[in-house]
Amino acid sequence: MSQMTEIENMYTLTPMQKGMLFHSLAEPESSVYFEQTSFDIEGQFNVKVFEQSLHHLVERHDVLRTIFSMYIPEQPLQIVLEKQHFQVHYEDLSSISTSNQEKYVEMFREKDRHAGFDLTRGPLMRVSVLQKSDVAYHLIWSFHHILMDGWCMSLVIKEVFQMYQQLLEQKRPSLPPVTPYVRYIDWLENQNMEDAAAYWKRYLEGYDLNLNLPGRRKKQAEGYQKEQVVLEITKEQTAQLNHLIQQAQVTQSTLLQMIWGIVLQKYNSSNDVVFGAVVSGRPSEIPGIEEMVGLFINTIPVRITCTEKESFLTCLERSQQLSIESKPYDYYPLYDIQVQSERKQELIHHIMVFENYPVEEQMEKFLDQDYLSLQIRNIQIYEQTNYDFFLMVVPGERISIHFEYNAFVYERQEIERIKGHVAHVIDQVITHPTIPIEEISILSEVEKQQVVFDYNATEAEYPSDKTLHALFEEQVARTPDKIAIEFEGERLTYEKVNKKANQLAFYLRQKGVAADQLVGIMIERSPQMIISILAVLKAGGAYLPLDPQYPEGRIQYMLEDSQTKWLLISEQNRHSALFSGEVINMNNPDLFHPENTSNLESITEPHHLAYVIYTSGTTGKPKGVMIEHRNMVNLLHYQATKTTIPHPAKILQFTTISFDVSYQEIFSALLYGSELHLIHEETRTDT
Incomplete structure (x- = not known):
């Protein structure tokens, strides 16, 4: 079959895909934009049938048969193939000890991360099954972020196990039809880019702060050593945050963005700060968009501006209004937004991400259904961005904030301090939402003791007569x-x-x-x-x-x-x-x-x-x-x-x-x- 007959469709890339493509081609050895989900499977698991269900999944979703072409550098294309050969990698580890199995699994996951993907050839997805015993398996599912959002994993895993069960019952796989990803591309091309450009130019007008995070240092080594510090907000505090959300009629994302913005303002002695936020990017006017598989997310700037005398609540309500005004333009490319700003490529140094649909929770909810006769345990998700620092907010009865960072750039003790400062601001705004901005402190009582008392205790000692x-x-x-x-x-x-x-x-x-x-x-x-x-x-x-x-x-x-x-x-x-x-x-x-x-x-x-x-x-x-x-x-x-x-x-x-x-x-x-x-x-x- 000729190359032309193997092609099902060709279309342009989204702005986010373009950025990922250029970055991946410029640094082919980097593991940025690599996504990996792994979990244990307990029960009678038929690997051959599972592989068949994956074949059906690849046939079902065009993005899983997509490769990328730079034949015309100025206009890269994504090419959907009619067929994409896909094979599950299988290894039997049952003959080795449990401790050696765990070591091998971790080594395999690490090796898989470094294997990367060839965006011009595909497939851009890999699935490996490591068998530990007759009733114990470990599944590793990896893909390049350019194909789809992380939250799509819950969709595709749900579908693949539905089809797996149908095949086990010797039924023909049958699922509701899906909307192809090209519909989103068509929608994107019909948006008014001039209006969006004008909006973001107005939004950032006058902003020129060189924003800094404490603790950033010269990179100690090449690469990315991913580490994280987690702030677990108590149930009581989460309930108080939710009460404040209802009181102010704002979203959870707006409230937590506001809290983080206040922390940044205190760090930079400025009442005007900007950081990045990831939006889902799924336009509600496209039928079937919630079940569509592909890459929709985009990063946009969030600007938090307050005066010292304003109350937190007043600033919060204004931020919600700005968020509503920004939403119709949240598809606009970040690199174009940056070009229009005074800070250019230095506009955004870190991002805040809201996991509105926690993948682990969605997967556990589906995979624990009785008819599957399988138990899923120990779900682990690995992803890496090109930012040395970012915040991941995970909702639930207890909201958690994950401060993820490159340990070659930040020291853990500094990230722990940032975590403490965020926690302290949360304490203040949930107990006193109308507190003036100037009265909000990021310092804990211990830090205040050091600054106010220990610092001033040098009064008689320091060389007060010297310049x-x-x-x-x-x-x-x-x-x-x-x-x-x-x-x-x-x-x-x-x-x-x-x-x-x-x-x-x-x-x-x-x-x-x-x-x-x-x-x-x-x-x-x-x-x-x-x-x-x-x-x-x-x-x-x-x-x-x-x-x-x-x-x-x-x-x-x-x-x-x-x-x-x-x-x-x-x-x-x-x-x-x-x-x-x-x-x-x-x-x-x-x-x-x-x-x-x-x-x-x-x-x-x-x-x-x-x-x-x-x-x-x-x-x-x-x-x-x-x-x-x-x-x-x-x-x-x-x-x-x-x-x-x-x-x-x-x-x-x-x-x-x-x-x-x-x-x-x-x-x-x-x-x-x-x-x-x-x-x-x-x-x-x-x-």
Whole structure:
């Protein structure tokens, strides 16, 4: 038979399928988008009959006979074959011990995950049966996510066992007809993409926060080591959450998205945050959509915006209204949404998923029916996304929230802290739904004790009469020849950094920089950036960090709003057109006069400003937060002397210059004799 006669249909991909296809082709060794469901079967199980029922299942659903073509790169196609050869892999383990059986099963599952799929050849589904005894089997069902949603597993397993039972009874398999997946593709192609694009552009207008999660670190190894921490909400708390849902007339997903949004706001000192949410994507206007097998899900942004004085309940009700308005456009591709946003591909770093139809629960409900004469036990589901962190919400009498993460990027103790913060916010909003946003705290009582009492207990001990640059100069005197900064093979000693900073500080003071006057710094992560920070402080001024990745409009607003008079830039970032004050290029050799290497006489006191950092405001305009020398000195001293963690010899400067934590990284190194290691922005975003 020719290739043409073997093809039943051809059509385009959904936006989500396109993203999965390109990612899979770019990283063929990755196990991202690999789905695996496994479970034990107890009873008399006929593997041959089960294989026949699988053949009928593949004939029944076009997506299970689908492969993907990149023959035209600009227009990839999914090709439905008339026939797709499918065979169950079977192994008999009954001759080996129970303990060795379990070891082999785990090894087999792991090996199966790494086997992957060839999207251009198929089949994109595998089923393996490992027999443990005459009445004990382990079934492993794997597929590529590009074929179907995880929730489709309950549908296909239900159907395959229905047909299995019919075949055992020597009946012809008979199930109600299904709607082919192409009907959904047709529906998608008829949607108004221009209206959807306009909606999402309005939805994200003015948002430019570089959102951060605590505990993220440089990737420790290649690959993905999947781990999870689970928050089990009690029955009583679940009942209270459900009462709040009825009171506010919102959905469970909106309520939990709101709670997570509040946690993110507290982490980022912002009243405006965005994260991703996975939607089912099954349009109700397509007949038979609930029983259709295929990939329908999509990821869309969720924006949580509140003012500090608003109540939680008011914000919750507004979020529900926005969710209703978004629903008609939730089919629009995420990558197109990102392109229209100011943050581009940096818009979404993690997602929240709601398992509205828990697969395990659905499978157990069907497979435990008496007429099957089989018992299903120990259902395990494995899936991997391309996000290093995501939340899975599982409903039930006790709602559970699974914090799943890549252990090469996050440490378990940090995820445990996040779990605790979410639990604490839940406690507050279920007991006091009208609590003002500004009064919601993410800190547990133990953490409050550490922050309020232990932290303030340093009041008599910390060097309250010292500024940041004075403490740095003291460290230079102690370790002049020690390496202070390492950047791509370049190594600068404490003495050299100090001299360069003094030269620039002398120049800035001649320009008129004085106490509490702001100097903008818009320089890529490099030794120049660190030297410029120290120089501004030594000159007597305070610095205004400006992330070169920020949109021009945000940079211009921050410069004007702060009334900054001077702007330090590097060769790579010449934005003088945005600035009416004096632009100082760090590559100008006149800035570094060889005779001006001594420490300047300080003109600042601990109560003077060290820096001003801007966070996203509630009106779309950033707002500046002023940090004095004594604030940072107190914090650094507490971290160095009141924690049990040994001070590291090397510290990585990882976060962006616009994020407050970056200055803890910088000064906790330079004020305590550590090596500060810098990396390019490209390297940071790749980790």
